Amino acid sequence: MATDQRHLFTPISLGRLTLPNRIVMAPMTRARASQPGDVPTSVMATHYAQRAGAGLIVTEASQISPEGKGYTGTPGIYSAAQREGWILTTDAVHAAGGHIFLQIWHVGRVSHVSLQPDGQPPVSASAIAAQDTSVYIVDEQGVAGFVLCSAPRMLGLAEIARVVADYRRAAALAIEAGFDGVEIHAANGYLIEQFLRSNSNHRDDDYGGSPERRVRFLDEVASAVASEIGADRVGVRLSPFITFKDMDDPEILGTIGLALDRLDAIGIAYVHLGEADWDDAPTIPDSARIDYRRRFRNRLIVAGRYTVDSAEAVVANGHADLVAFGRPFIANPDLPHRLSIGAPLAEYEMATLFGGDERGYVDYPALDAS
Numbered sequence: 001m002a003t004d005q006r007h008l009f010t011p012i013s014l015g016r017l018t019l020p021n022r023i024v025m026a027p028m029t030r031a032r033a034s035q036p037g038d039v040p041t042s043v044m045a046t047h048y049a050q051r052a053g054a055g056l057i058v059t060e061a062s063q064i065s066p067e068g069k070g071y072t073g074t075p076g077i078y079s080a081a082q083r084e085g086w087i088l089t090t091d092a093v094h095a096a097g098g099h100i101f102l103q104i105w106h107v108g109r110v111s112h113v114s115l116q117p118d119g120q121p122p123v124s125a126s127a128i129a130a131q132d133t134s135v136y137i138v139d140e141q142g143v144a145g146f147v148l149c150s151a152p153r154m155l156g157l158a159e160i161a162r163v164v165a166d167y168r169r170a171a172a173l174a175i176e177a178g179f180d181g182v183e184i185h186a187a188n189g190y191l192i193e194q195f196l197r198s199n200s201n202h203r204d205d206d207y208g209g210s211p212e213r214r215v216r217f218l219d220e221v222a223s224a225v226a227s228e229i230g231a232d233r234v235g236v237r238l239s240p241f242i243t244f245k246d247m248d249d250p251e252i253l254g255t256i257g258l259a260l261d262r263l264d265a266i267g268i269a270y271v272h273l274g275e276a277d278w279d280d281a282p283t284i285p286d287s288a289r290i291d292y293r294r295r296f297r298n299r300l301i302v303a304g305r306y307t308v309d310s311a312e313a314v315v316a317n318g319h320a321d322l323v324a325f326g327r328p329f330i331a332n333p334d335l336p337h338r339l340s341i342g343a344p345l346a347e348y349e350m351a352t353l354f355g356g357d358e359r360g361y362v363d364y365p366a367l368d369a370s
Helices: 042-050 080-095 159-176 191-196 215-229 254-268 286-295 307-314 335-341
Strands: 012-013 018-019 023-024 056-058 102-106 132-138 144-148 179-185 234-238 270-274 297-305 322-325
Touching: 023 335, 042 080, 080 102, 080 159, 102 159, 159 179, 159 215, 179 215, 191 215, 191 254, 215 234, 215 254, 234 254, 254 286, 307 322
Parallel strands: 023 056, 023 322, 056 102, 102 179, 179 234, 234 270, 270 297, 297 322
Antiparallel strands: 012 018, 132 144
16 A cells, blocks of 8 residues: 555444445436436446445435426436336445445525426525526537526425425335435535525524524434434435535534534434535634534544545544545546555546436446556
8 A cells, every 4th residue: 555544444334334445435416317207227327336346335416306306317216217227226336345325315496497397496495596506407409508596485384394205205215226325415505505504594483593493404304314214324414614506604613513413313324524625625624523523423424625645634533434535436436446556546527527328427447447
C-alpha cells in the first residue's frame, strides 16, 4: 500500500451487515431508467455490480411517487414494475459479493410541471420557489437539457401524512426488491430539507416556525420507515454544510443537531453527511464534527472532496466510520482496489453523465482489464 490505509480497508459492522471495507459508493443521479415508467434496467444492474467492491453501495435517488420526480430518467420505487426492475440490480450486486442500499427521495420543489402528474405544480414545505435552480428534462421533441424549476405549492397537513405513507411503502418495496436497506434522502435541497431549512419553510403549524417543528417531518418519515423495515436497515443523508438549490439558512447547524438527536433515538443504522465539495468550499470545523458525533452514536458516513489520505485520516481520528466517494467511482469501477494500491484514477466523461446508454456508464474498464 502506498499510504497508511489500515483503517479505511478494515471491515466494519453497519446495522445487520458486516462490510469488507469502509469505502461507500455515494448516490449519483445518472438518469438511465427506462421510459415511460421510470423502471430500472439491466444496464443499471451491470453498472452497480461492476462497483460491488465498495463496502456499501448507495444507489441513485429513487422517487417514492410520481409527484416525487424531479428529473427525466430517474428510477422510481412505487410500482411493481420498478420493484422487479430493481431486483435485477440487487441480484447482480449480491452475486458479486456486494451490499446495497436504495436511496429514496421526494424532490419537492426541485421539479418542473412537465414532470408532475397532470402538469400540476410541484409541492414543498411552503410556496417558495427555489431561485436559480434547474432540473434535467427531455422535452416532447426528445431534446434533453436543463430548465428552471417551477413554482411550488404548499403541502397540506393531510398531504404530509400521505407523503410519509409513501416513504413507508417505498421502503417496503425496496426490501421486497432485495435491497439490504434504504437511505432516506434528507439533503441537497430536496423535500425533507425544504422542511428543515428556515428559508424554504415559512409554515406556522406543527411543521414550521421553530427548529424543533421543522425537524418533525424528517422525524415522522424516519420513524415510519424504521417501523416498516427495521431501524437497522435505515440510513439518512443530511447536508448541513451545503447551500445550493437555494438552501441558505443561518440556523441549519443547530437544526441538524436536533435532527441527529431524533435519529439517534430512533436507532437508525447510520447518518450520511454530505459536505461541500467545490474547490473553494469552507473547511468543516472540528467542533461541528465532534458535536454531531456526540449526538449520533451509530455509524457516521461522510462524503465530499475526500482523497484516500484524507479519508483515512477522518476515519482514524474518529470523526467518521466510513467515507463515501461519488464521482471517482464513475470511471473507476474498481475504486477500492485502486485506492488500496495507490493506482492512478481514470477521468470520467462529462457528456455521458446524464441519460444515454452504456457509453460512459458500463464501459469504463477495471484496472486489470485496461
